Amino acid sequence: VETEDQVLATFCGRETTDTEQTPGQEVVLSPGSFMSITFRSDFSDEERFTGFDAHYMAVDVDECTEREDEELSCDHYCHNYIGGYYCSCRFGYILHTDNRTCRVECSDNLFTQQTGVITSPDFPNPYPKSSECLYTIELEEGFMISLQFEDIFDIEDHPEVSCPYDYIKIKAGPKVLGPYCGEKAPEPINTQSHSVQILFRSDNSGENRGWRLSYRATGNECPKLQPPIHGKIEPLQTTYSFKDQVLISCDTGYKVLKDNVEMDTFQMECLKEGTWSNRIPTCKSKKTLLAGYKGHEPPALGG
Ligand SMILES: [Ca+2]
Ligand SMILES: [Ca+2]
Ligand SMILES: [Ca+2]
Structure with missing residues (x-):
């Protein structure tokens, strides 16, 4: 009785005598899924020998409990069946093409x-x-x-x-x-x-x-800002960088004046190159602004 590379047992003799190598009720188990039996007779028979009678049965290996090599065992779950086994993964994981490890997307x-x-x-x-x-x-x-x-x-x-x-x-x-x-x-x-x-x-x-x-x-950081006289910058930070925005407003009684246009507040933004979108405006007293218009038409309202 052999597997691919190993002789498991050699038998001859009769069950009625106990001096020879008869199988009796002995079970021969192959280590793998292959077993071969060779029956050999020589050139003469002195009596009528009746030969042998053997029964075979495939025994399942429970790979889930018997596999000791970590490199080959299932990563998450192992399912045994007669003649084989398969692996599966926890929710959210995908079985890798190696049919063993569980990967994620x-x-x-x-x-x-x-x-x-x-x-x-x-x-x-x-x-x-x-x-x-x-x-x-x-x-x-x-x-x-x-x-x-x-x-x-x-x-x-x-x-x-x-x-x-x-x-x-x-x-x-x-x-x-x-x-x-x-x-x-x-x-x-x-x-x-x-x-x-x-x-x-x-x-x-x-x-x-x-x-x-x-x-x-x-x-990128923008240069430091100096609030205008009689005015303030909000929010006030030690440094300003790309995408930061500031709002310039003036004290009570003053108005923001930018490019000869009066307004309540003025917004500036730090650009990606590290420069401000505008120069800082000035704060002018309302009185001065009114005096400036004396004898002239007030500047046209935008629109
Ligand atoms: Ca013989
Ligand atoms: Ca199995
Ligand atoms: Ca690793």
């Missing part, structure tokens, strides 16, 4: 806010296997994105080879940063770009917690 993440938080899937629980996640931060030109990883950082690494299993790579404009892996979070990154792509890839094994980062987009 995570390639379509777009961030357009000025600040935000990005994490690996399921953080701080172990991230999914066999997955490729793409996170895009996309802001207007004039902004620059900086990234700050949190201290909890855990991506499968290798003591000698640089990130052969799982890694993060960051693409910022023409620059590619990384790969990053291991247990030490990267230093804060100032990408100098308004468009950043973060690629996170995991292989089909290991349990690691992943990563979390916060990003911030800052615009």
Whole structure:
């Protein structure tokens, strides 16, 4: 009795004598799904030998409980059936084409806010296997994105080879940063770009917690503003940058005068190049304004 590469048993003799190798009620179990039986007779028979009679039966292997190799077992759920087994995944996961690991769909993440938080899937629980996640931060030109990883950082690494299993790579404009892996979070990154792509890839094994980062987009700074005499700037900040808006208004009894036009308030915006949209207006006393019109028609109202 043989399998592909091993003799399991050799039998001859008679059950009525106990000196020879008869199978009796012995069960021969093959380690795999293949077994062969060879019956051989030589050139002579001194008596009438009646041969043998054997019964076979396929015994199911419960792969879900008997498989010891982690590399081959089901990632989430294992289902045994007679003659085989199959794997399935928790809700929200997709079975990978390896029919074993559970991946996630995570390639379509777009961030357009000025600040935000990005994490690996399921953080701080172990991230999914066999997955490729793409996170895009996309802001207007004039902004620059900086990234700050949190201290909890855990991506499968290798003591000698640089990130052969799982890694993060960051693409910022023409620059590619990384790969990053291991247990030490990267230093804060100032990408100098308004468009950043973060690629996170995991292989089909290991349990690691992943990563979390916060990003911030800052615009070019505009020059400091000096409020007009008898006037004020709102909101008052130490620095202003791209997209910031300020409102200029004047004290009671004064009016904002901009390009010879009177108004109650005047709005200015910090532009992407780091310049203000307008020059700061002046505040003129209402009395002076009236005096200016003496003998003239008041300026026509706009419209
Ligand atoms: Ca013989
Ligand atoms: Ca089975
Ligand atoms: Ca891994």
